[in-house]
Amino acid sequence: MISLEVKNLTKVYPGATKALDDVSFQVNPGEGVVLLGHNGSGKSTLFRCITGFEKPTSGSIVIDDTDITKLSRNKLRPIRKKVGMVFQNFNLTYNLSVFQNVLFGALGHSKTAFHTFAPFASQQLREKAMACLERVGLAHLADRRADRLSGGQQQRVAIARMLMQDPEIVLADEPIASLDPVAGREVMDLLLEIVRERGLAVICILHQMDIVLEYGERIIALNAGEMVVNESIEKLDRTFLDSLYAKEESTEKERKVE
Amino acid sequence: MGNNNENLNKNMPARFRSPSIVTWLCWVIFIAFIAMGLNNANISFERLGRGILNIGSFLGDAFPPDFSRIGPITLSIIETLEMALVGTTIGVILSLPLALLAATNTSPHPAIGTVVRGIILTLRTIPDLVFALIFVISIGLGPLAGILTIAVDTIGFCGRFFSERIEEIDKGPVQALESTGASRLGVISGSIIPMGFPSFVGTSLFAAEKSIRGAAVLGLVGAGGIGVELNTAMSLRNFDQALMIIIFILIVVLIFEKISSAIRKKVI
């Protein structure tokens, strides 16, 4: 299992918005971290840096003993394969079948795409995709087009696709923000169960405080791009967390680099 | 209060605004062109009157249409359809990779994108009859020149609309596949082509309709198809045969439009 280390990470967007300001932390194998912070505090930017979609201005990100900030697109691919993503808006290929979407989780296993096309995929890969779907409770909908599912079901398909990828770290960017409270809680339970049974590390961006307290082992909070909290959850109490959010909201402003 | 009102009125937008010099200049040039054009066309009531009489006598000669040469004409209608379909298919197949090279979000390099967009633009702006003339000169009379013309014309049309569609594709699903460690090819075939597919099919069907109409006149410059027959009938003043050819073209184009709109409804 791999660990993740972020060292002195700073990201300044063109137009001089400082989205991340000297952020450092480490996530150990199998650890569950909740990432907090108000809108625009830099959470998604941090994720995009970790997956190599954004080049940080300075600092380093070490995954599996490799500093990924220096890697070319092709060298990034094997690292990306180890980092599974779950998104707020699911990001499926909506006009294809659920089964096909899950198979695409295995795209990183080869340089071409042919081995993941449902009609041509190996029996072994097809069985694995069905097992992933079974794990999220959607095996019976394998043949349905992805856009004919409810939001909760679509997010389960996205989780199955992530499982197909065999990641070692999971980054979830507000995975339940576009679901209703009931479906959201079900998806969150499922995601956490899966992550624990496979011993995966997870960083999850969440805004629902009661869920945060239930699931997180450690909390990292960003405020205006700076890391303001990095503590195990036992050392924090609800009132402190609530006050953190209230304070963050009151200081919301455009940040410019001097 | 009164003072306040005056201040407000000062900021009130005027009812009309005098157009800028550039706008005036454009209008003057436009009107001058129209005037010159009408003048050069040598329009007179006498000529218009004669034209109407001539059309009348054409129609008089054309009715009833002459169905005696229905055999050879059917064959050349089929040749026209074949030219259109083969040319469009080749064009569509070549358009997809070109569009992927041209679209800003899939192009391997901005310079390649600019060059390919330039090629597509050139193919689109040169009229198809000009290409037909070039191909007739370089490879000779007949349907092959027509097929190449239509293929080139289709690339100009589909290349543009495919690449515009590719540029509009939702970034989320694309990034989701990239983050699984997929290669560029994997992302293109796993999300860009499937998401663009309905639009690609629709555009290709429009291109085919356009090609059938285009193929019908390519024969006028010797590039095969029904146009050759039409040209002959017209220059021999066999207007009854010409009318029959026109009716045939009409029927074929209408049938194809029906089929293509049925397919389009199914895909979208």
Ligand SMILES: Nc1ncnc2c1ncn2[C@@H]1O[C@H](COP(=O)(O)OP(=O)(O)OP(=O)(O)O)[C@@H](O)[C@H]1O
């Ligand atoms: N591509 C970009 N170009 C310029 N500025 C950007 C870009 N992406 C994000 N930003 C800015 O960087 C800051 C951090 O954005 P980010 O999306 O990381 O916040 P977030 O914490 O994920 O917010 P939310 O809770 O709303 O998702 C914001 O001020 C945002 O405007």
Ligand SMILES: [Mg+2]
């Ligand atoms: Mg965000």
